[in-house]
Amino acid sequence: MRQEEIIFVHTLVLSMKYTLTIILRFSQVLFFLFPLLINAQSKFKGVIKDSKSGEALASASLIIKGTSEGTIADFDGKFELETKQKLPFTLIVSYVGYLDQEVAVTTEAQKISVAMVEEAITIGAVDVKGRRISEKQVQSPLTMETMDAIAITETPSVNFYDGLGALKDVDLTAASLGFKIINTRGFNSTSPVRSLQIIDGVDNQSPGLNFSLGNFLGASELDVNKVSLIVGASSSFYGPNAFNGVISIETKNPFLHKGLTVQLKGGQRGLIETGLRWSNAFKNKRGLDVLAYKFNVAYFKAYDWVADNYSQVYDSPSTTKNPGGYDAVNVYGDEYQTSNDFRTTFSLPGLGTIHRQGYKEIDIVNYNSTNTKLAFAAHYRLNPSKTYNSPELIVATNYSTGTTVYQGDNRFSLRDIKFYQHRLELKKQDKYFLRVYATHEDAGNSYDPYFTALKLQEKAKPGNLWLADYINYWQQTVNPRIKSIEGYPKILDYLGNPTAYQSAISNFLTRQNVVDSLTVYHAGASLAAEKANFITNTVDFFQPGTQRYKDAFNDITSKVSFSEGGTKFFDRSALFHSHGEYKFNDIYKGGKITDFDMQVGASGRLYTPNSQGSILLDTNGRKISVYEYGIYGGGTLELDNRWKISATMRMDKNQNFNYLFSPAASLVYTPSNKETFRFSFSSAIRNPTLADQYLFYNVGRAILIGNLQGFNNLITVPSLRTYLNSREKSDLEYFNVAPIRPEQVKTLEVGYRNTFFNKLYVDATYYYSFYKNFIGYNLGVDATFNSVNGLPVNLQAYRVAANARDRVTTQGFSIGLTYYFAQYYALGGNYSYNKLNTVSSDPIIPAFNTPLNKFNLSLSGRDIPLKLGGFTLPDFGFSINYKWIEGYLFTGSPQFTGLIPTYDLLDAQINWQAKKINTTFKLGGSNLLNRLTYQVYGGPRIGRMLYLTFTYDLPIKK
Numbered sequence: 021m022r023q024e025e026i027i028f029v030h031t032l033v034l035s036m037k038y039t040l041t042i043i044l045r046f047s048q049v050l051f052f053l054f055p056l057l058i059n060a061q062s063k064f065k066g067v068i069k070d071s072k073s074g075e076a077l078a079s080a081s082l083i084i085k086g087t088s089e090g091t092i093a094d095f096d097g098k099f100e101l102e103t104k105q106k107l108p109f110t111l112i113v114s115y116v117g118y119l120d121q122e123v124a125v126t127t128e129a130q131k132i133s134v135a136m137v138e139e140a141i142t143i144g145a146v147d148v149k150g151r152r153i154s155e156k157q158v159q160s161p162l163t164m165e166t167m168d169a170i171a172i173t174e175t176p177s178v179n180f181y182d183g184l185g186a187l188k189d190v191d192l193t194a195a196s197l198g199f200k201i202i203n204t205r206g207f208n209s210t211s212p213v214r215s216l217q218i219i220d221g222v223d224n225q226s227p228g229l230n231f232s233l234g235n236f237l238g239a240s241e242l243d244v245n246k247v248s249l250i251v252g253a254s255s256s257f258y259g260p261n262a263f264n265g266v267i268s269i270e271t272k273n274p275f276l277h278k279g280l281t282v283q284l285k286g287g288q289r290g291l292i293e294t295g296l297r298w299s300n301a302f303k304n305k306r307g308l309d310v311l312a313y314k315f316n317v318a319y320f321k322a323y324d325w326v327a328d329n330y331s332q333v334y335d336s337p338s339t340t341k342n343p344g345g346y347d348a349v350n351v352y353g354d355e356y357q358t359s360n361d362f363r364t365t366f367s368l369p370g371l372g373t374i375h376r377q378g379y380k381e382i383d384i385v386n387y388n389s390t391n392t393k394l395a396f397a398a399h400y401r402l403n404p405s406k407t408y409n410s411p412e413l414i415v416a417t418n419y420s421t422g423t424t425v426y427q428g429d430n431r432f433s434l435r436d437i438k439f440y441q442h443r444l445e446l447k448k449q450d451k452y453f454l455r456v457y458a459t460h461e462d463a464g465n466s467y468d469p470y471f472t473a474l475k476l477q478e479k480a481k482p483g484n485l486w487l488a489d490y491i492n493y494w495q496q497t498v499n500p501r502i503k504s505i506e507g508y509p510k511i512l513d514y515l516g517n518p519t520a521y522q523s524a525i526s527n528f529l530t531r532q533n534v535v536d537s538l539t540v541y542h543a544g545a546s547l548a549a550e551k552a553n554f555i556t557n558t559v560d561f562f563q564p565g566t567q568r569y570k571d572a573f574n575d576i577t578s579k580v581s582f583s584e585g586g587t588k589f590f591d592r593s594a595l596f597h598s599h600g601e602y603k604f605n606d607i608y609k610g611g612k613i614t615d616f617d618m619q620v621g622a623s624g625r626l627y628t629p630n631s632q633g634s635i636l637l638d639t640n641g642r643k644i645s646v647y648e649y650g651i652y653g654g655g656t657l658e659l660d661n662r663w664k665i666s667a668t669m670r671m672d673k674n675q676n677f678n679y680l681f682s683p684a685a686s687l688v689y690t691p692s693n694k695e696t697f698r699f700s701f702s703s704a705i706r707n708p709t710l711a712d713q714y715l716f717y718n719v720g721r722a723i724l725i726g727n728l729q730g731f732n733n734l735i736t737v738p739s740l741r742t743y744l745n746s747r748e749k750s751d752l753e754y755f756n757v758a759p760i761r762p763e764q765v766k767t768l769e770v771g772y773r774n775t776f777f778n779k780l781y782v783d784a785t786y787y788y789s790f791y792k793n794f795i796g797y798n799l800g801v802d803a804t805f806n807s808v809n810g811l812p813v814n815l816q817a818y819r820v821a822a823n824a825r826d827r828v829t830t831q832g833f834s835i836g837l838t839y840y841f842a843q844y845y846a847l848g849g850n851y852s853y854n855k856l857n858t859v860s861s862d863p864i865i866p867a868f869n870t871p872l873n874k875f876n877l878s879l880s881g882r883d884i885p886l887k888l889g890g891f892t893l894p895d896f897g898f899s900i901n902y903k904w905i906e907g908y909l910f911t912g913s914p915q916f917t918g919l920i921p922t923y924d925l926l927d928a929q930i931n932w933q934a935k936k937i938n939t940t941f942k943l944g945g946s947n948l949l950n951r952l953t954y955q956v957y958g959g960p961r962i963g964r965m966l967y968l969t970f971t972y973d974l975p976i977k978k
Contacts, residue, residue, distance in 0.1 A: 062104075064125060066132025068097045068113060077136055080115040085122065092276065092408040100407060163189065163251040163771060163785045163834075172244055174882065176899045176927035178287070178946050178965050180244060181235040184267070186876050186901050186927075188834045188850035189251045189785075191869075193955040194962055197289075197324045198389040198424025199434075200234040201956075204251045204265035205787070206830055206854050208869035210427040210912060210956055213709055214263040216254070220271055220416075221599070222443055222457050228593035228629055228636075230261075230709035237420045237439050238269065240318035240393055242281045242297040242971075245272045252787060253704035253767045256668040256684035259623060259650055263706040263765060274299040274312035274399055275408075279975035287967030291322040300976060308404035316395040324387040324425060325960030328380070334918035334957075337361070338373050343538035345375030345546070349918065349958055350431075352473035354378030358741060360487060366522050370502050370529055370538050371494050376486060377546055379476060383564035384469040384573070385433045391422035414445040421464075427959055429724070429913040430471070432589075436464030452602040463591035467577040470915070471587045475576045476569075481550065481558040490549040497548075498541045505534060582633035582718075590634045593710075599623040618655035625649070629710050636714040637726065644714055648674040648707065654684075664688040672705060676713060676728060677762055680705045698771035706763040712795055712821040713760065722799075722817040731757040731820050734800025747810040757798050757822045765791045784835040794824035796864035824864035829857040844884045851875040867911030877902045895933035902926050916958030923953035942969040 068080040076097030083090035084105055093099045103109075111123040111132070119137050165187040167180065175183030181200055185192030191203045193210075201212050217224040217232035219239050224232045232238075247269050254262035278299050285293040301312035329349040332339055337356055338346040347355050354375045362371040397416035404410060418441040426432045440460040447453035477483070502508065509528055514521035528534060550561035562569040579586025601621035608616040627646045633639035654668030670682040686700035708726075715726040739753035769787040776782065797819050804814045836850035852875070856868040880899035885892050907922035929944025947953075950964035 062102070062107075062128050064101045064103070064128070064130070064132060066099055066101075066134065068093045068099065068115070068134045068136060071135035071137050077115050080113060080134075080136070083112050083114075085110040085112050090409070102405065163769065163787075165189065165249040165251065167247045169245055170882070172241065172247070173940070173971075174880070174897055174899055174929065174931060174942075176901050176929040176944055176946070178291075178944075178967055179235070179293075180241050180247065181238070182946065184247065184249065186878065186903065187249055188783075188836045188876070189832075189852050190249060191871075193959075194325075195427035195431075195956045195959045196389065196425035197322050198234075198236050198320075198391055198422065199426050202234070202249075202265075202267055203870075204249065205789070205832055206856060206868045206870040207264060207866055209866065210916075210959075213261070214706060215265045215267065216258055216262040217267040217269070218258070219269045220443075221445075221453070221455055222441065223459075223595075223597065225261075225459075225595075226439070226593075227459050227461055227595040227627060228463075228591045228631065228710065230711070232267075233426065233434075236391055236422065236424060237441075238393075239271050240295050240297065240316040240395065242283055242295045242318070243271045243314070243316045243395070244269060245277070246270045251785075252769065253702045253765045253789070255672070255682035255704035256652065256654070256670045256702060259670070260648065260672050260674070260705050260707045260762075263704045263763065271397075272297075272299070272314070274314040274397065275301055275309055275401070277314075277975075278312070279973065281974075282972045283969065285967055285969040287322075288965050289323045289325075291965070291967060293320045293322075294318070304404055306404070309401065309407075310404045311398065311400050313396070313398045316393070318391075318393040320389070320391040320422070322389050324389040325962055326382055326387060327385075327425075327431065327958065327960040328382060329954070329958070329961075330380075331918075333915060338375065341535075342373060342375075343370075343535060343542045344372050345377075345542065347375060347915075348378070349915070350381045351378040352381065352384070352470040352915075353477050355915070358744075366525055368491065368494055368499070369525050370498065370534075370541065371491070372529075372538075374490060374542070374545075376477060376483070377550055377561065379473040379564065381431060381469060384472055385425055385431065386423055386435055387425070389422070389424050391424070392420070394419045408449060411446065411448040414443065414447065416443040416445075417441070427912075427916070427956060430915070431469055431958065432466065433469055434463075434466045437466055438462040438464055450603065451605070452600075454598075454600040456596075456598045458594060458596045460594045461591060463589040465577070466589045466591075467587045468581070468589070471581070472573070472576055475587055476562050476572055479559075479572055479576070480561050481553070481556070485553070485556045485558055486549050489551075489553060490545050493545045493548040494541075498545060501537070501541065502534075505537065507531070580632060580634050582639065588634070590632045591630070593627070593629040593631070595625060595627050597623065597625045612659050613657065614661050615658040616655065618653070620651075620653040622651045623649065627710060629714070633716070635717055636710060637716045638714070639716070644710075646675050646710065646713070648672065662690050664690070672707075674707045674762070677707065680762060680764070694775040696771075696773040698769075698773075700769045700771075701767070702769070703764070703766045705765075706795070708760045708762060708795055708821065715821065722819050724797075724819045725821070727757060727760045727821040730759040731800070731818070733802070734798070734818065734820070735803055737799055737801060737817075740801050740803070744812075749805075749810075755798070755800065757800070757820050760795065760821050761793050761823050763791070763793050763795050763823075765789055779840050781838045781840075782835070783837075784833075786831075786833045788831045789829065791828040791830070794828065794865055796822060796824060796866050798822045798864065822864055824860070824862045826858065826860045826862045826865065828860065828865060830868075831855055831857060845879070845881045848878040848880070849876060867909070867917075869908070869910050871906040871908045873906045875904050893932065895935060896930070897932070898928070898930045900926070900928040910957040912956075912958060916956075918957040920954055920957060923951060925949075925951065925953070938972055938974050940969075940971045940973070942971070943967075944969075 068077045070077060077093060080093040081090060082099060082101065084103060091099050091101045108124060108126040111125055113121045113123060113134050115136055121134055121136060123132060123134060167184065172180040177183040184190055184202055189204050191208050193201045195201065195210050201210060203212055203215055207214055211231055213231045224237055226233055250266040250268060252265060254266050258266050278301060281297040283295040295318040297316050299314035301309040304310040327350045330351065331349060333347045333349055336347045340346050345354060361373045362368055363373060395418045397414060400413040401410040402413065420439045423435045426434050441457060443457040445453060445455040507528060509521060509524035511521060552559045562572045576586050577588055580588050580590045601619060603617065603619040605617050606615060607618060625648050629636055629638060629644050631638055636644060638644050650670055650672040652668060652670035656664055656666045658664050665687055667685040672680050682703045682705055684702040686698060689697040711726060713726045713728050715724055717724040733754050736753045736755060739751055743751045767787055767789040769785060771785045773783045799819055802816045802818060803812045806813050832854040834852040838846055838848040840846050853873055854870045855872060878901045882897045884896045885894050886896040903925045905923055907920055910920045911917045926948045927946045928948055929942055931940060931942040933940045945964060945966040947962060947964045952961040952963050954961055
């Protein structure tokens, strides 16, 4: 074992040992006190229901006022509470979307029945009056958006993940049907490395790519209980890479959500989506639930949106009117090259800039998108009599596989990709947890379509031979024709004045009849250049749809890119993670101090990438491993039940970088139970990804490379172009690239929440952020030159991972409003403003990629008694959401940079709960007006998607 691995393991063991010691000592105390506790305890039973419908409120929480003792209601709204508290005492009952209630308990024989009153209709995907998020979340120095189980069920989007796009501060973009990107507060990217996605506390990232692939690897919709979006810098609470926000998905506890749920969804583009969830529990001899389990299976299939943008690449030298072709966005292999630019070569008049015939993405990419997810979890209660407050031991395993299109620097076809994730956890709700998990991936038959296009071209005819044949055809066939066109300048008329002669030729070539002729000539030259040549032993262009094309394509995409010369990815990377946390609740109370809590934790992670050189520098048997670890602690002090002061500090260490600290602090003032003011400071770090550190990916025209050691004496691309014309060495500009370092951000934030007239809920936030050490890349060339003629002897272009020099600031404002009326309805809206303040010429500054202005408007209703003539249809619901996004410049790779026009989307759904047959029917559509829009430049235009869903839910009754 290497030294760094020994250090990692040692640190990991210490952190786990520390956390486990606390847990074991706490458990020992419970063990010795258990008989005393049993003798002194009283048991109370009751039920919690909706005051109007009488429906049970599963998972409603109860707590004894002034203590941390409590429990949670089961699926039928029933609960049992054992306590040593002396009578009388008061129970505080709370449930999302309902007013808190206080219930006085005076005798052991008292039957507790609580009828909860709705505070809001909980459909809109916005924070609903005061109780949409918990008090602990209100204390957080972070902005938080929540989508609960009801909102998930009734979102007007095709699925709950798409529904997150209606939340304020959120940017959701679609690179394909199977790959959706969620980002907040700017610097959006098709590789969302600046946001963290966790499911039940488990990082959902790809071990090799170091970012989440959206819900492609996520949870089944039937098993999702709640989704919280923590907006902004969050490393103090969630560790490295929680840079711009966290998507936290909480699944359903099998003790609380038992039974069978089946869902079938069908829609346009051949959409078929099915899901099944089964959960139950085994009881011990005392009749208490002791072991619960759940099983989930989900399947998705559809024909993906086609990326068919054939306009010219943004800022390309060639337009669509160029007779020699142009670089189209979703055509690969037709890119501009300086070696093919003959605009100043007057010995070949009319040749201009030429582009090779490329391949459309539709000819190279598999658009049959599929996704299968399997998940199993078992929860064991160590003390069943404590029910919800019992420590639980959890064993969980997840498997995902499928095919989709992912967009990064290029568009990538993820085909038959597989992910495995296994978790072991010991936890007690709101007290402690010790969690270990591992994630493994297998790239399957995934490949790079852009590189595949280049390989197909090279397999038919290498670029230098293609260019030679093109020029040869032009000289022999086209030149005589051009010079024979009437009006072609005679050189004898311009003796002694070559500049005037060249100008005359240029003017001649712009005449419309000449341009029309050049278009025909270039088509002939391109056809001739793509033909087989027995002298150079080359073959015809591989025409899509032919058998020889299929054979060549399969041969290229079945070989690993580095070791076998193909374009297939080999990626069997893994990560291993441990995380422990302990909370010290109610440490002190007295005087003005009404509560004081603390928490401490530690985590460690080990990355073990394995790409066999197809992506990273793990060539020729070289093994790469990277460890990182962190510790954190913080506390919350409550004064006079109005002021809450929180502070947290986290320290992180990555194997390849120095110690980094992420402090956070907040002040929350609550003058009444309806009004909250929040002031906070937060910070975050983002460690360079494995690609930023170890990437080595040869795309033919350049090598994309990581940068742990730094690079010296690279030549800028513009100066090299100047030198090739002048041959003056003084024109060459050299530069060095410093080793890569982590990114950092600090954010100041103020927030305000209030409920007016018991009907209007308002939630507003303003932030100002300071960034440094942005991670991007530098373009440069390593070259040596012939000492005689000055021509390059060796020439290699590099794209090197690097940090920006400039400091950047951003600011933004968001506000969400929800108005409740006529008992069943809610009218909502939110607006977000995000601005990049710093204007920088540093090319490394990553694109902000976020509209300056965007807003959502929504109207929803739930449990409406719909009257149809003399018949009343109960439990009817609907929701409508209108989204408006201002246009902006989306900056990705050079191929995928361009303008996203202003667009709007209208989503809607209607639903009916047929309770007698335990079935919910839902009919809806996203982008109902079918406004074809680009959400990612280089991606497809997204159109309308109509769907019909049937959900059968049969809970297990006690």
